[in-house]
Amino acid sequence: MILSTKLSVVLLLSALSQFTYGQNYSVHNKNKSYLSLIGGVNFSLPKITDRYSVLTSNSTRLEKDYDNIIENPGAQFGIRYSFNLTNSISLVGDVAYQSVGFKYFTNYSWTDTVNKQEFNREMHHVQKISYFTVPLQARWEITNGQLKPYIQGGVSLDFRHQAKKIIHYDNTIDGEETDNELASSAEVSIKENTRKFNLGLTGGVGLNYYTKYVTFGLEGNVKYGLFKVISDENRYSDLNGFALKYLDVFDQFKMVVLNVQLSVSVPLNNSISTNILRRKKYYKRR
Amino acid sequence: MKNNLPHTFAFNLLFLLAFGLVFLSCKKEFEPKESFIKVYNDNNGNRNYFPLSIQRTNDNGYLTLSAYNGWKIHLLKTDAVGDMLWEFDLPSKYVNAVPNLIERNGNLYFVCMDAVGLFTYVMQVDENGKNAVEFQQFTDLKYPLYAADAGDAVYIQNYIRSSFRTGIYKISSTLDQIKNSGNVQIFTDVEDKIVDHLSYTGKRFPFFVSVTPEKDYVVLSGFNNYSFSTVFMDANLDFSGVYNGAAFDGGMNAILPLGANKYSLARFSFANQYFNPNATLSPTTIDIAESIPATGKVEIDASSPILIKNISINSSDYSVYLSTTKSNQLLLSFYEKGTSVLKGSKYLGESVPLKAADFHQTQDGGLIILTRVTLMGSFNRIATIKVKKEELEASVD
Numbered sequence: 127m128i129l130s131t132k133l134s135v136v137l138l139l140s141a142l143s144q145f146t147y148g149q150n151y152s153v154h155n156k157n158k159s160y161l162s163l164i165g166g167v168n169f170s171l172p173k174i175t176d177r178y179s180v181l182t183s184n185s186t187r188l189e190k191d192y193d194n195i196i197e198n199p200g201a202q203f204g205i206r207y208s209f210n211l212t213n214s215i216s217l218v219g220d221v222a223y224q225s226v227g228f229k230y231f232t233n234y235s236w237t238d239t240v241n242k243q244e245f246n247r248e249m250h251h252v253q254k255i256s257y258f259t260v261p262l263q264a265r266w267e268i269t270n271g272q273l274k275p276y277i278q279g280g281v282s283l284d285f286r287h288q289a290k291k292i293i294h295y296d297n298t299i300d301g302e303e304t305d306n307e308l309a310s311s312a313e314v315s316i317k318e319n320t321r322k323f324n325l326g327l328t329g330g331v332g333l334n335y336y337t338k339y340v341t342f343g344l345e346g347n348v349k350y351g352l353f354k355v356i357s358d359e360n361r362y363s364d365l366n367g368f369a370l371k372y373l374d375v376f377d378q379f380k381m382v383v384l385n386v387q388l389s390v391s392v393p394l395n396n397s398i399s400t401n402i403l404r405r406k407k408y409y410k411r412r
Numbered sequence: 413m414k415n416n417l418p419h420t421f422a423f424n425l426l427f428l429l430a431f432g433l434v435f436l437s438c439k440k441e442f443e444p445k446e447s448f449i450k451v452y453n454d455n456n457g458n459r460n461y462f463p464l465s466i467q468r469t470n471d472n473g474y475l476t477l478s479a480y481n482g483w484k485i486h487l488l489k490t491d492a493v494g495d496m497l498w499e500f501d502l503p504s505k506y507v508n509a510v511p512n513l514i515e516r517n518g519n520l521y522f523v524c525m526d527a528v529g530l531f532t533y534v535m536q537v538d539e540n541g542k543n544a545v546e547f548q549q550f551t552d553l554k555y556p557l558y559a560a561d562a563g564d565a566v567y568i569q570n571y572i573r574s575s576f577r578t579g580i581y582k583i584s585s586t587l588d589q590i591k592n593s594g595n596v597q598i599f600t601d602v603e604d605k606i607v608d609h610l611s612y613t614g615k616r617f618p619f620f621v622s623v624t625p626e627k628d629y630v631v632l633s634g635f636n637n638y639s640f641s642t643v644f645m646d647a648n649l650d651f652s653g654v655y656n657g658a659a660f661d662g663g664m665n666a667i668l669p670l671g672a673n674k675y676s677l678a679r680f681s682f683a684n685q686y687f688n689p690n691a692t693l694s695p696t697t698i699d700i701a702e703s704i705p706a707t708g709k710v711e712i713d714a715s716s717p718i719l720i721k722n723i724s725i726n727s728s729d730y731s732v733y734l735s736t737t738k739s740n741q742l743l744l745s746f747y748e749k750g751t752s753v754l755k756g757s758k759y760l761g762e763s764v765p766l767k768a769a770d771f772h773q774t775q776d777g778g779l780i781i782l783t784r785v786t787l788m789g790s791f792n793r794i795a796t797i798k799v800k801k802e803e804l805e806a807s808v809d
Contacts, residue, residue, distance in 0.1 A: 181450075181452075182490075183453035183454075184496045184497065236455055236457035236790075237456065237457050238456070238458040240458040243457060244457070245457060245790065247788060361448075362797075362798075363803075364449060364761070370451070370761055371764050373451065373787070
């Protein structure tokens with residue numbers, strides 16, 4: 127098993143080296159700029175800093191259980207402008223629209239020993255927050271072939287556009303949505319519960335494949351929001367009527383978002399005339 | 413190099429914008445104690461709570477006094493952000509706690525009744541011991557109905573079952589001896605109504621005692637002369653005047669004496685509710701409560717408690733009414749003190765039944781509201797709502 131894993135890694139590296147070192151062209155894009163379309167998926171994970179609850183007790187644990195990162199998918203798309211300061215260093219700015227989600231579940235139960243009655247309520251809370259994001263990053267393309275791996279890092283300015291929430295609930299506490307007794311609240315806006323602006327540190331790795339006319343890219347980034355996501359001032363304002371009806375207020379947290387996205391880029395000036403791709407031999411003779 | 417200039421400028425601009433936004437987002441840190449909604453959980457489904465009174469404690473938390481499962485007594489202590497610290501069920505011999513919690517020298521006291529002897533206890537809350545202990549008992553004072561703190565004295569209203577009278581007792585400031593007493597005649601046996609009231613099995617009457625700012629009259633709402641009436645007693649607790657209710661189906665729910673014969677009051681007639689935040693009452697008259705001019709409040713539930721308190725917002729004084737609507741929301745009505753001008757109102761809750769119990773202004777200028785909430789349509793629980801100062805200011809703006 128270990129042998130086969132090692133073999134796979136060796137094969138992968140060999141294939142990559144074929145692309146990176148065995149290519150016919152090198153890329154020369156100093157002082158060139160590109161415009162790109164980007165789009166992909168993301169997964170988010172709230173990092174809880176403070177816990178809050180409407181229902182309080184001195185004996186029972188009443189904390190929310192958050193879903194893991196893979197169960198919090200979202201998407202983003204946008205445009206990208208990049209300018210190459212050198213053949214390997216560039217500045218990259220995006221304007222994108224990103225939707226992130228997070229889920230948690232709560233449950234409560236009451237037992238009536240006198241009348242032999244029991245009441246259980248399990249609630250699955252689903253939240254979506256959409257942002258206009260402006261990541262500003264510096265990128266270092268590691269090699270000079272047609273297939274260029276890169277690393278990048280910078281900041282992301284996130285402006286909240288909208289935020290929504292819906293609660294699915296049933297009367298069986300099992301951690302799952304029980305279909306035959308599932309009901310849902312109305313989907314309501316939680317804009318007033320969320321902060322308008324966030325600043326994130328972002329960084330990632332990617333791979334660009336240059337052709338004469340178009341560059342294709344695949345990248346993955348991690349963004350860590352520096353500011354709190356929830357508005358403390360409005361936590362208990364009960365703006366959406368959920369606080370008492372569903373015994374729900376938001377915890378405070380910062381958001382980590384992992385995204386994977388594709389890009390298609392075109393040089394802003396004609397790539398043939400600007401001679402971005404040059405044969406390696408030709409380049410060496412010159 | 414020349415070609416780089418526009419790009420460099422653009423990126424510099426964007427980074428400046430970023431730092432500007434970061435700077436703008438660094439505003440005053442919000443403190444959780446400024447605003448909260450807390451419901452106090454009890455997994456026991458057959459428990460039924462009826463909150464009565466709330467007071468601030470020395471550690472800036474709160475203590476609530478409630479009835480549960482009828483006339484049994486429950487105490488609950490919270491911290492400054494409303495989270496529960498401890499709760500205590502009093503032994504079954506102590507029943508029928510009456511509003512209000514009374515603060516003396518940093519300690520909290522309340523008045524309740526002996527389950528068998530029906531006489532009155534003054535209980536002291538022991539925050540360190542997380543319980544309450546007997547402080548004083550008044551064996552001649554049966555069926556306590558309401559306790560009001562006038563600072564230099566505490567007044568307890570009661571029912572004198574042997575002579576069908578409503579009694580009013582002036583207790584010393586130290587809560588350990590009766591200084592004076594008076595009574596008025598009901599002329600009929602109302603013990604069944606009293607028992608229904610204090611055991612929470614029937615109609616809850618808005619028994620009430622207050623003292624005028626001049627300390628010349630004690631105003632009480634209670635049974636008198638075959639009716640639920642508002643009676644004025646002079647400083648010696650002798651009868652002075654009365655506004656008779658419409659038998660037992662009308663009268664006053666709440667009165668806030670403003671001084672110089674002015675009162676903010678709420679009166680009811682059957683299911684109808686009326687407010688007058690600036691009524692002129694004569695303490696020596698004999699009149700009927702329904703003759704007091706007041707504005708009808710069609711949305712208010714007349715059978716739920718109504719409280720009127722003097723609250724200061726932005727250095728202005730208001731007579732603030734806390735009431736329960738027929739759709740089970742809480743309604744705060746802000747009247748400019750000494751006028752009938754409604755400066756604003758604020759509804760609390762909309763999807764879960766709430767019932768008003770008590771409220772106070774907090775040290776930070778906000779309001780702490782004690783309410784009963786019915787969870788999942790079934791479970792009556794104690795809840796506190798902290799309204800922040802800014803929300804109050806917005807309500808009267």
